[in-house]
Amino acid sequence: RKEVEQDPGPFNVPEGATVAFNCTYSNSASQSFFWYRQDCRKEPKLLMSVYSSGNEDGRFTAQLNRASQYISLLIRDSKLSDSATYLCVASYNFNKFYFGSGTKLNVKP
Amino acid sequence: DGGITQSPKYLFRKEGQNVTLSCEQNLNHDAMYWYRQDPGQGLRLIYYSQIVNDFQKGDIAEGYSVSREKKESFPLTVTSAQKNPTAFYLCASSGRDRIPTNEKLFFGSGTQLSVL
Numbered sequence: 001r002k003e004v005e006q007d008p009g010p011f012n013v014p015e016g017a018t019v020a021f022n023c024t025y026s027n028s029a030s031q032s033f034f035w036y037r038q039d040c041r042k043e044p045k046l047l048m049s050v051y052s053s054g055n056e057d058g059r060f061t062a063q064l065n066r067a068s069q070y071i072s073l074l075i076r077d078s079k080l081s082d083s084a085t086y087l088c089v090a091s092y093n094f095n096k097f098y099f100g101s102g103t104k105l106n107v108k109p
Numbered sequence: 110d111g112g113i114t115q116s117p118k119y120l121f122r123k124e125g126q127n128v129t130l131s132c133e134q135n136l137n138h139d140a141m142y143w144y145r146q147d148p149g150q151g152l153r154l155i156y157y158s159q160i161v162n163d164f165q166k167g168d169i170a171e172g173y174s175v176s177r178e179k180k181e182s183f184p185l186t187v188t189s190a191q192k193n194p195t196a197f198y199l200c201a202s203s204g205r206d207r208i209p210t211n212e213k214l215f216f217g218s219g220t221q222l223s224v225l
Binding site for chain 2: 004008032034036041042043044045046049087089091095097099100101102
């Protein structure tokens with residue numbers, strides 16, 4: 001079983017739509033969680049950390065459910081520039097990071 | 110500018126050849142990592158190092174070797190024993206922000222390795 005699992009998509013949405021991604025993790029000892037964004041053939045870039053109380057950064061909202069071991073990312077008012085692959089990451093022992101395979105988002109005009 | 114520098118951006122390997130990918134960071138991070146990414150897949154850990162002169166195998170270390178002689182540098186050698194080396198290789202380092210105090214990964218721009 002993979003440490004972190006995501007729906008690969010693609011999610012095809014029109015501009016302005018709200019879209020949500022979920023990701024599940026198997027290791028209950030995981031301590032920190034992140035969402036990274038990766039454009040084609042580029043390095044992943046940190047989008048946001050995910051905190052237990054949930055957190056928001058502009059149009060992006062991340063939630064963590066420790067009881068069910070899943071993380072979510074909500075994107076409101078989608079822009080064409082949001083088209084990318086979104087990687088879910090769980091870490092434990094402060095320096096072991098496990099990546100999901102990524103969820104591809106296509107935002108269309 | 111602080112960051113992680115990987116070179117070269119593209120690399121071609123002949124059969125039976127060893128090649129070395131460079132990774133340098135000036136973020137003063139202790140931990141460094143090498144990941145491999147195949148098309149449409151997530152990142153898989155090859156090796157990691159938490160401190161100078163120490164490194165550990167990741168999930169797919171066979172056919173690879175590393176060294177960590179300096180804090181700033183963590184080169185990866187793809188040996189001839191790695192039979193399927195074509196992939197996108199990413200180097201990363203991790204360090205703590207002031208708030209919250211959790212480790213975050215920062216990546217170099219990657220090296221695309223292909224077999225001739």
